[in-house]
Amino acid sequence: MNKMDWSILRDFIAVAETGGLSQAARRLRVSQPTLSRRIAALEEQLKAQLFQRTPRGLSLTDAGEHVLVGARRVEEEALAIERQADAAQQTLTGTVRLTVTESLGALWLPQKLAAFHAQYPGVCVEVLVDNRAANLVRREADIAIRLFRPDQPDLIARHVGEVVMGLYASLDYLARHGTPTQLVHLKNHYLVGFDESMSARNKPVQRLERCFPPDKIVHRSSSFIGQLSATRAGIGIGAHDCVIADADPTLQRLMPEVFDHRIEIWLVTHADMRRSGRIRAVYDFLAKAIAADHGRLTGKAA
Numbered sequence: 001m002n003k004m005d006w007s008i009l010r011d012f013i014a015v016a017e018t019g020g021l022s023q024a025a026r027r028l029r030v031s032q033p034t035l036s037r038r039i040a041a042l043e044e045q046l047k048a049q050l051f052q053r054t055p056r057g058l059s060l061t062d063a064g065e066h067v068l069v070g071a072r073r074v075e076e077e078a079l080a081i082e083r084q085a086d087a088a089q090q091t092l093t094g095t096v097r098l099t100v101t102e103s104l105g106a107l108w109l110p111q112k113l114a115a116f117h118a119q120y121p122g123v124c125v126e127v128l129v130d131n132r133a134a135n136l137v138r139r140e141a142d143i144a145i146r147l148f149r150p151d152q153p154d155l156i157a158r159h160v161g162e163v164v165m166g167l168y169a170s171l172d173y174l175a176r177h178g179t180p181t182q183l184v185h186l187k188n189h190y191l192v193g194f195d196e197s198m199s200a201r202n203k204p205v206q207r208l209e210r211c212f213p214p215d216k217i218v219h220r221s222s223s224f225i226g227q228l229s230a231t232r233a234g235i236g237i238g239a240h241d242c243v244i245a246d247a248d249p250t251l252q253r254l255m256p257e258v259f260d261h262r263i264e265i266w267l268v269t270h271a272d273m274r275r276s277g278r279i280r281a282v283y284d285f286l287a288k289a290i291a292a293d294h295g296r297l298t299g300k301a302a
Contacts, residue, residue: 006078009071011038012050016068019057027140079139080272093122096282099141103224103241104163105129108297109145112289116282123278131198131222136270142279144268145286158267161290164298165261167208167254168245173234174252180237183258186211190236195222204261208239242299256299265290265297 014024015035025032043050050064060068100109106129113125134140137154144150150157169179169189180186191212194205209217219235221227231238232250239261245251267287269279295301 006074008038008042009074011035012042012067013071013075015039015051015058016060016064019059021058075138079137082139092120092278092281094278095124095126096143096279097126097128097141098143098145098282098286099128099130099134100145101131101147101224102129103228103244104145106225107244108241108293112286112293115289116285119285120278120281123281125282131224136268142269142276143283143286144266145290146266146268147263149264149266150268154271155268156271158287159264160267160287161265161294162262162298163265164242165204165239165259165263166242166245166256166299167237167259168231168240168251169237169254170232170234170250171252172250173231173236176234179252180254183211183255186237187213187216189216190219191217192219192221192227192230192236192238193217194227195220198222205239208259241297243293243296246296246299246301253299260299262298 011024011028011030014027015021018024018027021032021035021039025035028035039050046063046067048063048067049061050067051058052061105127109127113127116125117123128134128141133146133148133150134144136142136144137152146157147163149159177189178185180189189212191209193209194202198205216236219227219230221230224241227238228240228244230236231240231245232248237254239259240251242253246253267283267290269283290297
């Protein structure tokens with residue numbers, strides 16, 4: 001047998017966990033044909049079929065389950081070595097991968113990072129804008145700005161602030177449909193909502209949707225920016241981060257005393273990575289930036 005390229009085990013694990021080549025390819029940032037060739041090469045090298053096709057995607061064979069156990073052992077050791085090596089580097093150069101939700105990552109964060117780059121020109125911040133929680137233990141990112149408290153024991157999590165979501169409508173929409181001043185009025189209005197998978201995980205959003213008749217929920221999106229664009233276009237009323245929506249003069253906040261959904265902001269990194277000079281610089285900068293912007297993030301800016 002030829003010597004194994006251990007990096008291919010990372011590809012194998014991604015396919016096993018996502019259950020499909022396309023999903024795994026997105027996670028690994030490679031093309032689907034490239035990933036398919038790598039898995040085929042691994043099966044050829046091991047002389048075993050690792051996956052079988054099912055109506056729901058790819059599932060592991062018995063041989064694949066056996067390989068997965070060993071692959072995860074190798075992965076854990078390799079990641080531990082990488083983290084220890086990174087932690088030993090105190091130079092303020094190199095790349096830091098930061099994962100953050102779409103609304104903060106695409107619209108709020110770039111305004112803040114200009115000051116960071118002026119202070120640390122040797123550090124490249126690679127921003128992964130994703131509403132999915134990246135796996136920091138597996139080095140999918142070095143730092144995460146999360147809107148929930150993580151429970152993994154190997155992670156350092158610091159509560160650094162809050163972000164508030166409010167109800168907004170465009171001035172054009174309100175001119176056409178009137179301005180609701182009580183929740184009961186929402187039954188006569190249209191809603192720009194989250195896609196059903198997102199709303200199923202968010203109880204405040206579920207409570208909001210119950211204020212609208214089902215036939216009045218006329219637009220859904222899995223994209224926060226897509227929802228904001230729909231609200232701006234006058235399709236309906238939407239729930240948006242105040243730090244973004246308050247900056248738009250074409251939008252008006254509605255009933256802040258009734259709908260004021262507060263979400264904790266947590267800054268997260270792996271315990272080993274916190275000792276890296278460049279990662280610590282980004283981590284500390286973000287903590288200060290979020291604290292300094294408390295008013296805007298909570299809709300209380302003067």
